[in-house]
Amino acid sequence: MATYHIETYGCSSNRGESREIERALRDGGHRPADGPEDADVAILNTCTVVEKTERNMLRRAEELQETAADLVVTGCMALAQGELFEEAGVDAEILHWDEVPSYALNGECPTTTPDAEPVLDGVVGLLPIARGCMSNCSYCITKFATGRVDSPSVAENVEKARALVHAGAKEIRVTGQDTGVYGWDNGDRKLPELLDRICDIDGEFRVRLGMANPGGIHGIHQELADVFAANEELYDFIHAPVQSGSDDVLDDMRRQHRVGKFREVVETFDDRLDHWTLSTDFIVGFPTESEADHELSMDLLAEVRPEKINVTRFSKRPGTDAADMKGLGGTLKKERSKAMSELKMKVVGGAYESMVGERFEVLVVEEGTGDSVKCRDSAYRQIIVQSATDRGVEVGDFLEVEVTGHNTVYAFGDPVDEDGVEGVADSAASSA
Template sequence: MEDIEDLLVGGGAAPPGFRLPITAAVGVNTTNKKNKQPSPVVQNSSIPGTQTIFLKTFGCSHNQSDSEYMAGQLSSFGYAISDNAEGADLWLINTCTVKSPSQSAMDTLISKCKSERKPLVVAGCVPQGSRDLKELEGVSIVGVQQIDRVVEVVEETLKGHEVRLLNRKTLPALDLPKVRKNKFVEILPINVGCLGACTYCKTKHARGHLGSYTVDSLVGRVKSVVEDGVKEIWLSSEDTGAYGRDIGVNLPILLKAIVAALPSDGSTMLRIGMTNPPYILEHLKEIADILCHPCVYSFLHVPVQSGSDSILTAMNREYTVGEFRKVVDTLTELVPGMQIATDIICGFPGETDEDFAETVNLIKEYKFSQVHISQFYPRPGTPAARMKKVASNIVKKRSRELTSVFESFTPYNGMEGKTERIWITDIATDQIHLVGHTKGYVQVLIVGPKSLLGSSAIIKITSVGRWSVFGDIIKILTESNDVPIPSDNKDTINKERCSPCSNQEETCACSPANPDPCACESDECESNGGCNFTATDSFPEAQNVQNAPANPSSLLRRKPSPINTMMETEGNSNLKLAKSIVHDHDWGLVDTALLGGIFISLLMIVALFLYTRS
């Protein structure tokens, strides 16, 4: 069907968040012309804004931000947003085109929706980059730069019409209504698209060439979300380092302006998103200075993808392993406590045993605390899809081997006993611990009331695991004063998990910091059941969380300290469960009195028993 964007009167000139009328005369389908099937069932309620929308998001932190914007606009018009498909009046699926598993999951969801004859809107990179897919026949579509028009698309789809909005020459406004998945975390897109031309990247087909938001618009958004109570801002894009090259500025200029707008008490932190090596090499000193700032996490996601220069050339990555080393070495030297995440693609076409050995040696040398490992997936329409593939059994073997190497590292050894400031923004998947992060974005799990969410605290690290560390709160930091927090002597049970991939043959090395997923990079494990990547983003881009996503806590995995009792089952590396009981032997006066009372009561019971027997 024809793109409705070219047919609407006014050409999309309405202010962001306002609806333009879509009439039946300008290209809406009420019937599937190819198979003459009727449109999805139209709900009885004809009043716009009274229906429930099921919203499902795949992919990177940029996608997550887009979903939050779409949810915000729909909510502002009265629609109820749900993560439960049952009972929803319409399904809205925001898609990811990075790898085959995420698109397969999307296909399954679309088929289910069609079988239930539910009205369906598909958004994101899949329809934008592959608009002629058979799976998209008969469904409404919202392009990646048309998210500010989602309300009108939903309204027309609920009427039984099929509409498509794909063409756009301007970026969506940053001040649209937004419903954040985590109210303390703002995912801020600073640009769309990229300058690269990686031979394996499908998302470039969807997100396109680089398009950057202005410094003033981004700083204005930062000030607005800080006023809303946001405590963590993730800068997200397909390549953060390329920011501004299309509008005559660069990333350091933006970062300096944003840092100047953050609260001076450090209550709101900035996390810089994924950046490829070529675009920060010329700014390393400036980037290092910004990463040292008290309001900026000393963390950066820099994908390498391979330790072999020949494979990087085949990928058209536009840098060498030596240049990647320069980025890592310089930032590690200049930024105290610097943490760097990276990505690896195993089994890229033409990768030999020697190429793979170079990758393994690189990872062994640097012992990165976070490595996102992905098997190569040929994406339709990319140059790499036409290259001679490595045998799948070899690809899987290499992926497992590299994961085993990565999981042998103990990156947080030496942190036990240290005092750190953390920023608390989430609840762990075990529903017991709160999730905070140090200045180096190391995940810290603490026990405390949910009222601590959004606060900053001084903690003492009591034990370290493979994926996170555990701490006790010393005091909570507020804007005006420091409030001591009493210790909690309750025993706690700590559960270890890594969200499984939708493809059980995929190897994912998960980590808690959720780097920003990137359009051109491998995927991280997400709680939504897909390996969708950057998260990154993790990413950040991507953040999480992991999913999520963009959600860091969804990637919670833990191996307890040696002082704890542990039972661990061998099995899938994507799903490990462990339990440990931590005992606190610091008895207070009340505890001693209670124990004495129990002891005396037991003696009296024994004496009474002996008396009655006699």
């Protein structure tokens, strides 16, 4: 587990985004540090309202990079004027706020507490199905906290899911360090059966499967894809972190898969589902990563074109084997991270741009900023509906929307009534 320090400047929207970042980091096993000097990662959520504010943000970023081990800059100034930090000599990762948790988690498995129980957060039910994993990745410190996988029975997890639905959950997020190895400790691969039985629970809800390492799901990927195809309750979404496009680097990482297995998983879901979302992660700048290895990762990203991509610049975790390896220079890691992040934005932006003009059934899962709500379509793609109050749209609703625009990593949509007519309020995103 690592520690974080977060500072937030500006409006209530920024403060809300920082709360979301903190929640995700805590869910992943990170803990707040006493101050930036004690943090593995410092996060600066910036404002850019006036020139004086910009100068203050640059000065604070310079101070933070001298204290914390790693610096992430997000918020308005980061997205609108990110180049100013580079010009000022600030060595920081510039990220959209919802990318910060994945970056800070450093490609490691999420960490739950030993007594993790289901939690209902609004209409979203969090269902931890197991604790621990079967991997021994050379860069991961999480394994020291979680140990080997410990899987409660299918029946026990189904009852927990049923209780969440009865309590009002409209979306159940199946979580764990590595959901793909659920049941391995009991000598059986139980994930397909578990998902199938959760989908049989009475009620109107959706189910999202949490992170499953390619090595864990490869042995059940065909059966798993069949379960997805048979159950409309399941979001057609898989988070399978490949981490590198180079088998040599994967070997040094001690990952339990190679690129070929990852491709087989992707190809199987392509065959079974008309449309689905692939989410994956890449670690850039692992100590043994050569320029050729980096290019293999870039090629793989361009080939499989995931619709959600987390790019992490490698950082050492104390006590791990990778911490003893001779690392790459910070400048080189930054250059590779920047190149992959630019490619990522083209891939993801293209995916959301292709949605414009199409209609999708969505579930409203939570409130957004201002008077907006966040929705998810059947492939777990995020669609924002603005002026929600005027349109009578509330969290927990199922509705049809027409996508009117996009902002690279999410889309904007207008509700469509039963007669196929768009809602009366105009979306400010229509011209995005």
